[in-house]
């Protein structure tokens with residue numbers, strides 16, 4: 001069903017949601033404080049690298065625009081999706097300042113609007129946030145009542161960076177947590193063409209579904225990494241083990257690829273936020289604390305294995321293939337390459353890196369680390385040893401023969417190296 005939609009926050013989730021809603025026939029206006037992003041979207045160019053996104057944006061340019069002006073965007077829409085970031089605070093807790101600021105702005109605008117408007121929280125927020133924090137802010141600044149004058153829903157997003165547009169358009173499920181029936185019905189209609197189960201819940205259950213999903217996936221990876229570490233000790237191939245385990249329908253093969261752990265913008269911050277939230281609410285997390293601990297040590301295992309072959313890294317040229325936290329994205333948030341590169345720096349290695357998309361982001365975030373950024377993956381291979389940290393397609397067919405390769409991501413071709421070590425195999 002087509003609607004006029006405002007999307008506040010044109011980052012990974014916002015721009016992908018906006019572009020996909022436009023593809024499905026809605027008119028979309030993205031609101032962002034970053035003028036460069038706004039300009040880029042209005043030129044039909046995605047402000048981030050994400051498969052298929054440029055094509056969708058340029059194909060549906062008549063239906064998707066961007067602005068920094070909240071008022072015109074919200075006044076011209078029936079639904080506003082809140083998609084701003086909810087990053088981590090220093091203690092691991094959630095920083096709600098962006099979301100709070102956005103709902104304050106929306107509330108102020110709703111005050112002067114006479115028609116019904118649905119506010120949908122898509123940002124990942126902890127259970128209870130929409131009901132106990134965001135709803136009161138909306139009511140205070142709009143001087144209106146939720147459920148009577150405007151609608152409030154929570155619609156968590158499960159897309160994966162790298163395949164974000166595909167995931168948005170082909171979800172396993174859509175979760176609609178709602179405060180009021182009217183906004184629930186509006187969202188159900190909006191998503192009526194999607195071929196997947198639609199789960200209707202309370203606001204807080206929708207919030208918890210998102211956290212429980214990410215925490216489970218992070219747990220599954222840390223679990224298989226721990227099994228992988230045991231396997232490495234006894235010379236067993238953990239991928240054979242994962243294949244055998246994964247055929248059990250109760251377990252499933254997905255997320256059983258052992259390696260150097262999870263990174264990205266979601267798992268680390270969401271798992272830490274839930275741990276922190278649990279502590280603040282008088283519970284202590286046992287499983288999740290250890291899930292994080294396993295994940296913290298896993299990337300450093302790559303350097304330990306490297307030192308088995310080159311004990312003193314001082315002055316040695318060490319190549320790193322991959323900076324993005326996973327392939328097909330330029331996102332380096334919590335990338336496992338970061339602790340590895342920091343450790344190599346500490347050991348005095350000369351670092352050469354290559355990533356097809358994420359080098360600019362890395363340079364920007366770590367301007368003080370001395371790194372040689374290569375113009376091709378082949379150039380990285382001219383190092384004393386090479387570490388594989390992201391499994392980009394273009395790394396799959398390089399000529400690794402005669403090299404020392406320490407592999408964090410299970411790249412089959414790299415097994416032809418002179419010396420080859422897999423982190424868990």
Ligand code: NAD
Nearest residue numbers: 009010011012013032033034083084085086123124157161
């Ligand atoms: P992001 O950092 O890529 O984008 C956030 C955007 O919000 C930025 O463009 C920023 O300029 C904009 N912004 C900040 N303050 C604003 C304001 N006051 N008004 C308008 N725009 C403002 O974040 P993201 O990765 O898209 O994540 C957004 C939310 O979605 C987070 O809660 C995240 O946990 C959740 N999420 C992310 C993913 C993912 O893969 N990235 C997946 C599912 C859920």
